[in-house]
Amino acid sequence: MASIQEIQDEIVDEFSMFEDWMQRYEYMIDLGKSLPLIDETFKTDDYIIKGCQSKVWVHASMEDGKVTFTADSDAIITKGIIAILIRAFSNQSPQAIIDADTAFIDEIGLKEHLSPTRANGLVSMIKQIKLYAVAYQTQLN
Template identity: 55%
Template sequence: MTIKEKQQEIVEEFAFLEDWEQKYEYIIDLGKELKGLSDEKKIEANLIKGCQSKVWIDAEFNDGKLSFKADSDGILPKGIVSLLVSIYSGHSTQEILDSDFEFISQIGLQEFLSPSRANGLMAMTKQIKFYAVAFQLKK
């Protein structure tokens, strides 16, 4: 499945949810399914700056694909980062760099979040792109 197809699937799933309470619950459920990170990976280098809660994203590059693992000490940010990890893991650095984050506005996530949480979301997306650039340069 391409990144765009995964994003479209998320947009369609959110379209079935009637109100923000249901969307909020859906995001929280995603966070509950996230495996999280070991304590060794919860280091300053993996900590996302600009998030209200602590959010860590770690990336590994194997066989031409990036895979992400993440965790958060907050239930909502954990769900949001879980959503991003599910979309961007398993793709090449170029696919990630060529992708956009339009689906976020399509599902209305930024309008739903407080300004500080919206800033955290943008910091998470920037970190995913940063990892793609960093690993592309290492190739």
């Protein structure tokens, strides 16, 4: 299994292949379409990310010491954003998620090409993923 850093490097490489942001947005939309579907039972207010303009649901579970995330959004760009985060952080140990750097977001230029409300939502998504990891790490200790 690849480390978070290795996956983030892959994502940066993939985004660097595109010449302009329209192509990158199209790629994000495609990533969102390939996102494993969240179980409908988790599309409730308990799993919604606060601070996002659109609705984003994230569910986490832990098996064999690895945290697995599923997610969905009602907006196609946002769904692509959460797909990138799920790809980077899913199937990793809680401690690896907690310790992970998120500089790859800046490296692909994502934050600077999002509206302020979407950029805030991105920060909220990362925060929620890390909070799940903290909760699971606490259970391990």
